[in-house]
Amino acid sequence: xxxxxxxxxxxxxxxxxxxxxxxxxxxxxxxxxxxxxxxxxxxxxxxxxxxxxxxxxxxxxxxxxxxxxxxxxxxxxxxxxxxxxxxxxxxxxxxxxxxxxxxxxxxxxxxxxxxxxxxxxxxxxxxxxxxxxxxxxxxxxxxxxxxxxxxxxxxxxxxxxxxxxxxxxxxxxxxxxxxxxxxxxxxxxxxxxxxxxxxxxxxxxxxxxxxxxxxxxxxxxxxxxxxxxxxxxxxxxxxxxxxxxxxxxxxxxxxxxxxxxxxxxxxxxxxxx
Numbered sequence: 001x002x003x004x005x006x007x008x009x010x011x012x013x014x015x016x017x018x019x020x021x022x023x024x025x026x027x028x029x030x031x032x033x034x035x036x037x038x039x040x041x042x043x044x045x046x047x048x049x050x051x052x053x054x055x056x057x058x059x060x061x062x063x064x065x066x067x068x069x070x071x072x073x074x075x076x077x078x079x080x081x082x083x084x085x086x087x088x089x090x091x092x093x094x095x096x097x098x099x100x101x102x103x104x105x106x107x108x109x110x111x112x113x114x115x116x117x118x119x120x121x122x123x124x125x126x127x128x129x130x131x132x133x134x135x136x137x138x139x140x141x142x143x144x145x146x147x148x149x150x151x152x153x154x155x156x157x158x159x160x161x162x163x164x165x166x167x168x169x170x171x172x173x174x175x176x177x178x179x180x181x182x183x184x185x186x187x188x189x190x191x192x193x194x195x196x197x198x199x200x201x202x203x204x205x206x207x208x209x210x211x212x213x214x215x216x217x218x219x220x221x222x223x224x225x226x227x228x229x230x231x232x233x234x235x236x237x238x239x240x241x242x243x244x245x246x247x248x249x250x251x252x253x254x255x256x257x258x259x260x261x262x263x264x265x266x267x268x269x270x271x272x273x
Contacts, residue, residue, distance in 0.1 A: 003073035006032045009229070010068055010075060012055055012112060013082030014048065015041055017181030018131065018218045022079055023048045025222035029230065031077065034068050055082050055108030065115040074123055077229050078116050080109045081131040083149075085183060087205075088190030089197045090144035097191045098145045105149035109156065113171075117164065125168040129228050130157045131221075134177040134244040138251050141267055142197075142204045161236060172228045173237045177244035178215040184208060203268030216241035 009026045013019040014035025023035040027047045036053035053064040069075055083105040086093055093101075109130055120126025135143055136150030154173060161171035178184075224240040239245045250259060264271060 003071070004032065006030065006072075007076040008032045008034070008068060008072040008074050009077035009079065010034050010036065010064070010112075010116070011048075011079040011081055012036045012053065012108070014050065017183060018176065018179060018221045019079075019081040020048075021218035021222035022081060022225045025219070025226050026077070026079075026229065029226050032072060034064075036064060036082070055111055056103045058111060061111045061115050065112075065119070069119055075116050075119050075126065076123075077127050077129065078112060079129045079131065079225060079229070080112055080153075082108055083131070085143065085146040085187045086190060087142055087187040087201075088145075088193065089142055089201070092190030092193050092197065093145050094192050097188075098148075101145055101188075102149050102152070105146070106152045106156070109153055113160070117169070120169050121164075121167050127169065127229055127234070128157075128160075128171045129225055130171065130173050131225070132157070132173045132175045134175050134239065134247050136173075136175060138247050138263075140204075141269060142201055158236060170234055172234045174221065174225050174228050174240055175237060175244055175248070176216065176221045176224075176240040177247060178208075178211045179218055179221055179241070180212065180215045181218050184212060200269055207266065207268050211243070216243070 007030065009031040011019050011023045011026065011033060014023045015037035019035065023033045024047055027033045033048045035048045035050050037050060038052065038054050040052040041050050051064055051067060054060040065075065084101065086097065086101055113128055116126065130153055132153050133150045135147040136154045139147035157171045157173050164171065221240040224238050228234055228238045239248050
């Protein structure tokens, strides 16, 4: 297919879940969409062109961007969605395990962003939507490393948005809460587990099972991504789903001590002052 005036979007981590729903929603909104996964998979119903890309590898990211730009002549939107989580207490993950998560969740964002920025600048416009998490605002116990990575994505995105606005480029955050995908089922176990955390961890796992029963569909998040991608001008942050909106409001307006007490109770943690 040759170059086109149709806007082009790249969605990382688009093999399933939020990424796949986002790719389809952007296609329905009129974008020409390229999705990525670590391993090559065929396109789905001709809606999305799937390409292999490992966001932890500079050469892989550069090859992806070169291929998409070579086919279309433009990259209007980058959605950084690729990521994974570790479920365990903070000290149960070695530095090596934490680095592996940050290499995907944060440095993957940095790699893809740096690859598209010169092209967006040359065409005098573009948008980058980074999929954060409500845990980037309200860190959860037994998700410390993942929460830290999303806090880092939030700081990086807000700083970058200030830097590139004058170039016609905007950087936007989307913050989902619990979403019905394989993310929770695929959480990585800590590589240095400690038995003293078993009881509290079990309580949090019960909480997770309960909330997942009524969690948002990935299509809800995808709708918010389309809004974040097309709003003129955009907000810096968009929460996705009722749980994320509620958590964001409570964190901002409820006194810290009261919020802490309520949050520990919700997470099935003992009431320690």
